[in-house]
Amino acid sequence: MGPLKVASLFCGCGGLDLGLIGGFEYLNKQYAKHPAEIVYAVDFDPYPCSIYNENFEHKCHTEDITKVNSSDIPPHHILIGGFPCQSFSVVAQNPPRLGYKDIKGQLFFEMVRILKERKPAMFIAENVKGILSANQGQAFPLILESFRNAGYHVTYTLLNSSDFGIPQKRERVFIVGIRDKKTFENFKFPTPVTPKEKIPLSRVVLNEHDVCEKYYFSDKAIEGMIKAKDKMNKGRAQNLDAPCNTISAHLSKASLNSVDPVLYINNKYRRFTPLEAARIQSFPDDFIFSGSDTRNYRAIGNAVPPVLIWHVSDALFKAVKSFNNQIFQTELYKTDPEKRSYNMSQIKSKNTKIELKLRKALWNKGYRYRVCPKDLFGKPDIAFPSHKLAIFCDSAFWHGKKLDETVEKIKTNHEYWSDKIMKNKVRDDKVNDYLTKSGWTVLRFWDDEINYNLENCIKNIEDHIKLPLKKAA
Numbered sequence: 001m002g003p004l005k006v007a008s009l010f011c012g013c014g015g016l017d018l019g020l021i022g023g024f025e026y027l028n029k030q031y032a033k034h035p036a037e038i039v040y041a042v043d044f045d046p047y048p049c050s051i052y053n054e055n056f057e058h059k060c061h062t063e064d065i066t067k068v069n070s071s072d073i074p075p076h077h078i079l080i081g082g083f084p085c086q087s088f089s090v091v092a093q094n095p096p097r098l099g100y101k102d103i104k105g106q107l108f109f110e111m112v113r114i115l116k117e118r119k120p121a122m123f124i125a126e127n128v129k130g131i132l133s134a135n136q137g138q139a140f141p142l143i144l145e146s147f148r149n150a151g152y153h154v155t156y157t158l159l160n161s162s163d164f165g166i167p168q169k170r171e172r173v174f175i176v177g178i179r180d181k182k183t184f185e186n187f188k189f190p191t192p193v194t195p196k197e198k199i200p201l202s203r204v205v206l207n208e209h210d211v212c213e214k215y216y217f218s219d220k221a222i223e224g225m226i227k228a229k230d231k232m233n234k235g236r237a238q239n240l241d242a243p244c245n246t247i248s249a250h251l252s253k254a255s256l257n258s259v260d261p262v263l264y265i266n267n268k269y270r271r272f273t274p275l276e277a278a279r280i281q282s283f284p285d286d287f288i289f290s291g292s293d294t295r296n297y298r299a300i301g302n303a304v305p306p307v308l309i310w311h312v313s314d315a316l317f318k319a320v321k322s323f324n325n326q327i328f329q330t331e332l333y334k335t336d337p338e339k340r341s342y343n344m345s346q347i348k349s350k351n352t353k354i355e356l357k358l359r360k361a362l363w364n365k366g367y368r369y370r371v372c373p374k375d376l377f378g379k380p381d382i383a384f385p386s387h388k389l390a391i392f393c394d395s396a397f398w399h400g401k402k403l404d405e406t407v408e409k410i411k412t413n414h415e416y417w418s419d420k421i422m423k424n425k426v427r428d429d430k431v432n433d434y435l436t437k438s439g440w441t442v443l444r445f446w447d448d449e450i451n452y453n454l455e456n457c458i459k460n461i462e463d464h465i466k467l468p469l470k471k472a473a
């Protein structure tokens, strides 16, 4: 099985993407590379995009997904996306939790749109736990139904990062959709790998000597917090011997009067450094976060923990590999056969506009000829049998005038169409060969020659005719 092609929506800094591809080390464990390659990634925020671009060979597009035409996304087997979660998060009460009634809460429809239009074999969507209860429990069934209506068998689960070797109690919902029923039946979400022996926060906390002064809270902030603490549950110093509470995108604003997790070590309160935050999210230490602290915290807090998604995608790749991988060689991302045959029927191979134009011009000059003679190999578009002259009017696209350029431009069903063009080219050569060997002269005109230089084409035809052509009476 060759690498499966992946398109990533709302890619952020790439936590989901890294976990899906695999091939990294975290806390002395290797997370094997999966047979996958990202062919497209998009996010409309330039800051996480620049982090993304420093860490992946392919580059992400900085665009609003609602403005992206699905045909501009290259063919792919898997669509992934952690669609924006603010509208569903129980933490996000200000603005209130509007769920799917909020414009941001409707962005999952963008995933649904791409699924409907591009029909990849499967998808993985990720979101916060709050999505299960948003809109009095009405949002989630609607989301699942929309994915089902797009043509997928759909399943979901709630996973806790701390069950998968990550020192954070982050709970996230994963929705997996697979078009092929048998592969779907073969898929099982991963079971916890560290159900009892959780990884403690201390595993990823830096030595205090290595922590810059700016990460410590001032005495004033501590006094304020101590006064308020009796009344409110604030100053959430984390237990170093257990996984950390969920970290959020607001980590840069973590204060002692907020609910954000902080550290209390050697009688001093401090926030996490960006490196610690990245480790809490299970990014490997060689993942580059070169932005400002604020931007790094934001991208990190928004990310899907790579190790967590590695386990989910590992289960998906196992389901595919062990059971039904031929779906990746045949049906994938191709237009369904019914639509394709309709599309094909719309493409004329006989009596095309350029053929009609050339014939009409010749006719008006008084020349008479045969049209697509069945008894002549290759059925030329125009034939002058008495002069043994065969003429073909070729579309530059279908007959591969500039093959490399043409193939590069094909956005949908790439393999199918490029294969077709290649075959046309091979057939053209064969026809030329056969006819010339049989004593015929073969002339081929490209569509732009006929469209923009018709007189030249006629002259060329006349030059090849030694005897005067039979004119109409």
Ligand SMILES: C[S@@+](CC[C@H](N)C(=O)[O-])C[C@H]1O[C@@H](n2cnc3c(N)ncnc32)[C@H](O)[C@@H]1O
Binding pocket: 010, 011, 012, 013, 014, 015, 016, 017, 042, 043, 044, 045, 048, 063, 064, 065, 066, 081, 082, 083, 084, 085, 107, 299, 302, 303, 304, 305
């Ligand atoms: C939860 S984060 C995704 C994090 C990412 N999956 C990761 O693992 O690193 C959601 C992302 O959606 C992006 N986003 C929100 N609305 C968008 C839109 N209309 N078009 C493109 N990206 C959008 C945000 O900039 C944010 O980076």
